[in-house]
Amino acid sequence: xxxxxxxxxxxNEHELQITLESLKGANSLxxxxxxxxxxxxxxxxxxxxxxxIGDVYDIRLMAIKEIIRLKRGYTKGxxxxxxxxxxxxxxxxLTKYLETRKEDLSxxxxxxxxxKGGHFSANTMQRMIGLCYKKAGINASSHSGRRSFATxxxxxxxxxYSIQQLMGHSSISTTQIYFTSDPLLLKExxxxxxx
Numbered sequence: 001x002x003x004x005x006x007x008x009x010x011x012n013e014h015e016l017q018i019t020l021e022s023l024k025g026a027n028s029l030x031x032x033x034x035x036x037x038x039x040x041x042x043x044x045x046x047x048x049x050x051x052x053i054g055d056v057y058d059i060r061l062m063a064i065k066e067i068i069r070l071k072r073g074y075t076k077g078x079x080x081x082x083x084x085x086x087x088x089x090x091x092x093x094l095t096k097y098l099e100t101r102k103e104d105l106s107x108x109x110x111x112x113x114x115x116k117g118g119h120f121s122a123n124t125m126q127r128m129i130g131l132c133y134k135k136a137g138i139n140a141s142s143h144s145g146r147r148s149f150a151t152x153x154x155x156x157x158x159x160x161y162s163i164q165q166l167m168g169h170s171s172i173s174t175t176q177i178y179f180t181s182d183p184l185l186l187k188e189x190x191x192x193x194x195x
Contacts, residue, residue: 008143010151010182011039015138022136029097030112031132033090038129038145040087041068042166045129045142046122047083050074054107056085057098064091070168081168150178154185 011019016039023031037043037051047070056065068083075081085091098105110119120128126142133140146167153163164175179185 007177008141008147009139011133011138011140011144011148015136015140016148019133019136019138019140023132029093029100031128032093033097034112034125034129035132035145036087036090036093038142039148040090041083041085042146042149042168043070043083044076044146044168045125046076047074048112049120049122049125051111052107053098053101053105053109053111056094056111057105057107059105059107064094075168077168077170079168079170081165083166147178150175151182154179154182 016035019035020032034048037048038045050071050073051068053059055068055070057063058065064085066085068085070081070083072078072080085094101109112120112125114120114124129142129145130140133144150163150167153166160172160175160179163178164172167175167178169175
């Protein structure tokens with residue numbers, strides 16, 4: 001029996017690309033957008049499920065918002081926080097996705113509609129994300145995007161306090177886990193001994 005480490009698997013850029021390319025059919029743009037929100041904004045499944053169109057798109061200005069203000073009801077611990085929608089690929093896919101939603105482009109409409117037309121539940125969103133990876137043959141979970149987001153920030157030398165804020169962690173010790181669980185960073189530290 002496999003031992004569970006408690007850490008979501010890290011999804012590298014190649015694996016993410018394979019997953020995105022495997023998404024076909026009526027909901028492919030929606031599902032790509034969901035994965036990108038996890039990987040490049042660092043949102044939890046619950047936060048992604050709760051988003052409305054108005055959270056990410058200014059209907060009056062007809063423009064994607066650069067700052068997503070996550071309401072207290074969306075977040076773990078019911079804390080207000082801001083996330084940043086600046087990744088060009090994410091913006092491009094979101095723009096294409098919103099084009100498919102022209103008929104119901106109201107600020108209060110769920111950004112990501114379930115098959116029933118309403119918001120996803122947090123659990124259904126987790127399952128849907130996991131299924132996207134599984135269909136692509138990638139070993140990952142709904143939390144893998146967030147782990148990849150944090151790990152990529154660490155690898156680019158972002159400071160721990162910025163990462164804590166971006167991840168929405170109330171405790172710095174939660175953020176520290178991401179620093180100690182990256183095998184590539186640990187390997188780099190060992191290489192320093194041989195220099």
